[in-house]
């Protein structure tokens with residue numbers, strides 16, 4: 001059963017793939033992956049991250065795409081209609097709600113970091129000459145503590161996202177990704193080549209690809225699965241919404257594998273662009289945490305020949321990657337509101353984007369020594385709270401229920417018909433989605449919840 005609403009569709013398999021890869025490739029790959037790999041000690045973290053991407057993330061990606069394609073509605077509508085068609089409780093639509101609300105919360109802080117990227121893009125054009133660790137750290141602190149800049153850049157970033165989403169699937173999303181994604185790829189290749197020539201490439205290969213399991217604590221394992229989910233854009237309704245713009249001629253399984261492969265390739269390439277620079281300069285540390293790209297790299301860009309060019313390219317890359325992910329975070333709630341008929345797409349995008357902007361102000365002013373930075377709720381600052389709620393609670397729970405739904409509550413033969421895989425491939429997928437994914441996610445969920453005890 002496919003519910004038909006006659007809503008928009010991708011104009012080709014290629015534009016769909018670009019959009020889905022655009023959603024997957026983002027701050028998660030270029031900002032978060034390198035610093036978590038750096039903190040996780042390199043090779044061993046990378047290896048289990050990749051295992052999670054392909055063994056747990058990809059089967060769930062296949063599940064989400066196929067649910068969206070079958071439902072042809074927003075995540076809320078698709079889950080509701082498919083549950084009904086399968087004779088299951090209407091409570092399953094809560095999975096869709098969790099996605100829509102979770103994506104709304106994530107876009108509110110994703111846009112703040114997108115704004116930092118925008119700010120650094122302009123700073124990079126002016127160059128970072130003379131930067132050492134102290135100056136760079138101070139520059140970052142003063143940027144995020146400024147009363148105006150984080151707010152302004154957050155506003156501009158959100159406005160760009162709203163503008164693209166308001167224009168719709170073909171005129172907005174597709175047009176943006178068909179120009180931005182090739183640009184992203186070209187910039188990344190240039191940066192890897194540059195890092196290979198000018199940086200310490202052999203130390204990087206050693207660091208990223210020779211696993212040393214001693215550094216791998218349970219906490220890092222848990223982090224690797226969380227990152228695999230975040231990086232593949234799972235459990236927030238984005239992929240399900242993008243799946244709903246697919247028609248039945250597209251092979252969901254092959255698409256999911258392509259998306260996962262491209263996403264992992266970009267994460268690895270980001271590592272290959274960043275670590276050679278980190279290792280080539282005195283005093284830069286691979287394990288320095290979230291400040292890695294904002295604090296560490298400017299020091300290197302300030303010292304290297306043509307640093308202005310490469311710094312601008314790097315932050316431009318990060319900005320492009322963030323925008324194509326941000327549109328996929330706004331899309332689920334806009335698709336939902338549009339579907340209810342309450343508002344036009346344009347008005348829904350403006351209203352929801354505006355709401356997310358307001359919610360994001362809390363994030364922007366909770367950093368550095370801004371006026372909300374001392375506010376604590378349940379022991380978190382206002383940024384940490386949203387991050388914890390979405391990444392550690394809503395995403396694992398929704399991801400687990402998505403896997404359980406397709407694995408145990410949708411008839412096997414419906415899934416077989418939907419996925420058009422060979423029987424052997426189907427068996428592997430079915431096993432992973434019924435057993436491996438829920439168990440692994442449960443483990444992560446408990447690990448993240450009680451993370452401090454690791």
Ligand code: PFF
Nearest residue numbers: 024026027028231233236238
């Ligand atoms: N995958 C994006 C990244 O790696 O930055 C972030 C993201 C986008 C997560 C969309 C979830 C999502 F639904």
